[in-house]
Amino acid sequence: MQRAYSRSDIPRPKAIFAVDPPLDFERMYYSLEYAVRHSNVEISKREADYFIKRLQYEFQSTPQFDNKPFQTISPYSFSDTSQTNIKTLVSCPIMLISEPDIIWQMEERNRSMYDLNTLDCSLAINSLRLLGNNKAQLVLTTGKGYRKLTGKRNPHSWSIVDTEQTIKWLISN
Numbered sequence: 513m514q515r516a517y518s519r520s521d522i523p524r525p526k527a528i529f530a531v532d533p534p535l536d537f538e539r540m541y542y543s544l545e546y547a548v549r550h551s552n553v554e555i556s557k558r559e560a561d562y563f564i565k566r567l568q569y570e571f572q573s574t575p576q577f578d579n580k581p582f583q584t585i586s587p588y589s590f591s592d593t594s595q596t597n598i599k600t601l602v603s604c605p606i607m608l609i610s611e612p613d614i615i616w617q618m619e620e621r622n623r624s625m626y627d628l629n630t631l632d633c634s635l636a637i638n639s640l641r642l643l644g645n646n647k648a649q650l651v652l653t654t655g656k657g658y659r660k661l662t663g664k665r666n667p668h669s670w671s672i673v674d675t676e677q678t679i680k681w682l683i684s685n
Contacts, residue, residue, distance in 0.1 A: 527605040527685035531670050535632035538575040538582035543627045551622040588636035598639050605647035605685035608633040611657045611667040
């Protein structure tokens with residue numbers, strides 16, 4: 513997201529929307545470590561183990577050893593007190609969409625609010641607003657997250673998007 517606004521050699525989008533995006537890879541890493549240690553849901557443990565290995569491979573580090581690579585790639589980083597990356601989006605209309613069905617997450621995946629992208633989305637939008645971006649918004653949905661092919665509940669699914677609302681928002685910006 514922020515790369516297009518921090519560089520002058522590539523086109524800038526007029527507006528940005530994202531669906532349940534991972535924004536803070538350092539926080540995500542710690543959350544995944546917790547899942548590997550404590551979850552009793554096999555799919556959660558396998559997913560967490562895969563992503564930990566992937567993050568270690570991509571960053572050639574862990575946040576405990578060196579959190580700078582994690583901060584550099586994260587659109588929002590809670591541990592970056594200067595808010596380096598999110599500042600680049602202060603003039604960009606941005607809409608983040610998430611469905612924090614915490615009961616489903618706890619029952620189906622052994623996850624807490626700390627494990628959800630919703631946490632980072634709310635922090636990022638709040639930071640943007642505090643920095644003066646009055647076109648930063650967080651859309652929280654309820655009861656929309658279902659996989660299209662299987663019909664199974666999953667609040668991380670793109671089905672949480674209200675297509676008409678999102679298109680109207682994009683056109684208006």
